[in-house]
Amino acid sequence: MVTKSSGAVCGVCEGRTYVIERRGDRAHARVCTCSEHCTLCEGRGYTYEVREQTFSAKVGPKRYEVLVPCVCQHRMKRVAHFNEIGLPGVTSHASFENYRAANEAQDRARNLAMHFAHHYDKAGVNKGFMLSGPVGTGKTHLLAATLKHLVLEVGLEARYVEISLLYATIRRGFQEGKSGGEIIGPLSDVTVLAIDEMGKGRGSQFEMETLDELIARRYNAGRTTLFATNYSLEPERRAPRSSAPSGYRSTEDAKSAARDTELLRERVGERIYSRLCEMCAFVEMPKDTPDRRRLIQEADMRPGPPPGGPRGMGR
Structure with a gap:
């Protein structure tokens, strides 16, 4: 943990040595100003490390120094890798600490993700x-x-992709003379891949073949993949929502009703879904889990006290 000369933790990065900000539509990391000048290597980028090894049984263990990259170089490399993930700018603030669970399922989802992150085994198999x-x-x-x-604490390479945007990227690639495999290749090989909005799309043959190839490559290579979806994982269909008393339903209501009665396995097919069952641990949040964005919007719309405090109160 980096501290100021006074001994206090940096108030900008809170000791992490890096800061994550929103730049356009992407989350962007940078080395904090408190760590821009490295006191270990004085800006050289390398430092000496003492090692011990036995070269001869007669002589015994021998200590020696080797030149190794300084920790500041590892930090810069991790920051550079973070900026290649492709995380949306709106998630620049996201952490396990500021995730607010409204029910047991959300709490379980946070604990699952946090345990996965903090107990990732670089040398083992990670579901x-x-x-x-x-x-x-x-x-x-x-x-x-x-x-x-x-990426920033463990030092892995990772990527994030929203599935419908991946389809759009591949279609644009076709116009530039690229094959789908050229675009899928880096996503197939990265250590950890997060696929958001799983099941979203028109379900065309192109989309299904693209998704099948990506999942198959990662499944066969034993690579770790994380997913998020709006579609249900439940083995049984839910009853469809009833219409509003007036008979009117917005487009979003209609889409939500369709998602309520459609399962993820129906969106991606039995072959892909079967592989997902082996690749992942599942957590499903109930359909009545509140939409936090709506809650914030509704709170902002509520009338508050007039400026200067409630009327009738003295100075």
């Missing part, structure tokens, strides 16, 4: 997770918090 639930329940928040920790 991913799938978060299912209505919009506004913090699924992308938890994906972002997980990737932040893995």
